[in-house]
Amino acid sequence: MGNLTDAAEAVVVALAGNGDPGAYDELVRRKQAQVLRLMRRLSNDKALAEDLAQQVFVEAWKGLTKLNAPGAFSKWLRAICLNVWLQHFRRKNLLVLDNDAADWLVDASTYERPEHAIDLAAALGLLPATVRLCVVLAYQEGMTHGEIADATNLPLGTVKSHIVRGSARLRELMKDYGDKS
Amino acid sequence: MNTLDEEDVANLFVADESDVQDDAFRAAVRRRIAKHQFARTAVALGVAAAAVATMVAVAAFFPATVLYPVVLVTKALSSPLGAGTAVVGAIGLTWWTTLVEG
Numbered sequence: 047m048g049n050l051t052d053a054a055e056a057v058v059v060a061l062a063g064n065g066d067p068g069a070y071d072e073l074v075r076r077k078q079a080q081v082l083r084l085m086r087r088l089s090n091d092k093a094l095a096e097d098l099a100q101q102v103f104v105e106a107w108k109g110l111t112k113l114n115a116p117g118a119f120s121k122w123l124r125a126i127c128l129n130v131w132l133q134h135f136r137r138k139n140l141l142v143l144d145n146d147a148a149d150w151l152v153d154a155s156t157y158e159r160p161e162h163a164i165d166l167a168a169a170l171g172l173l174p175a176t177v178r179l180c181v182v183l184a185y186q187e188g189m190t191h192g193e194i195a196d197a198t199n200l201p202l203g204t205v206k207s208h209i210v211r212g213s214a215r216l217r218e219l220m221k222d223y224g225d226k227s
Numbered sequence: 228m229n230t231l232d233e234e235d236v237a238n239l240f241v242a243d244e245s246d247v248q249d250d251a252f253r254a255a256v257r258r259r260i261a262k263h264q265f266a267r268t269a270v271a272l273g274v275a276a277a278a279v280a281t282m283v284a285v286a287a288f289f290p291a292t293v294l295y296p297v298v299l300v301t302k303a304l305s306s307p308l309g310a311g312t313a314v315v316g317a318i319g320l321t322w323w324t325t326l327v328e329g
Contacts, residue, residue, distance in 0.1 A: 074253050103256045104263060166239050185240045213236050
């Protein structure tokens with residue numbers, strides 16, 4: 047098969063599903079930035095994010111023959127990202143499910159030096175894992191509350207609460223960032 | 228002091244995006260897939276080898292087991308019904324292959 051760089055995604059997915067290694071390599075090339083970005087923001091750990099992102103692509107390769115709709119590849123890949131991340135964090139018992147605000151409010155005095163402006167990655171890292179998950183899925187992936195609840199098996203009310211309080215916390219943590227950037 | 232609103236937070240996610248093409252990452256994915264393929268092939272070969280070894284062992288230690296299907300067929304054909312069925316079946320097969328396929 048010739049150069050796949052300009053081929054439509056559905057075509058590349060179909061070829062990869064038929065076992066074309068060049069086509070799957072092209073899929074990885076197209077999606078790696080998106081997957082890495084999602085994993086980095088969810089994981090707050092660059093090395094872990096890369097490891098999980100690689101797992102995502104291995105899982106996608108294993109399941110590609112079962113994907114009936116090549117056009118739905120992006121959504122399907124995102125579902126794999128969430129499953130891999132959730133499995134990892136559940137295995138490590140790192141998911142905070144408690145909705146109590148007192149459990150996760152970071153002491154603002156930790157950042158007494160506003161000249162060291164906290165960026166988005168650092169601010170996200172200060173949120174508990176499930177709050178960060180909901181905020182990232184809402185703002186980065188553009189998922190609705192219902193979609194997030196379905197994807198994460200969190201109650202809808204919890205998702206809404208996490209997003210509202212998570213974004214409020216981000217605004218508070220980054221309030222000096224705009225001045226310094 | 229800068230006050231961020233909801234839209235600012237959303238824009239921060241967009242502004243923070245930087246697409247980096249990482250050849251090392253793709254190479255790492257290829258290595259993991261190759262490892263997985265190797266493991267899958269090794270398991271398949273192992274299962275096949277175990278199946279063959281089992282059959283050889285059964286034939287070696289229980290030869291009557293291997294001969295049992297042959298004994299069954301011989302018994303069936305030695306009865307009038309079995310012989311008649313075999314003859315009709317042979318005629319039918321000949322008819323089908325000659326007249327239908329020809």
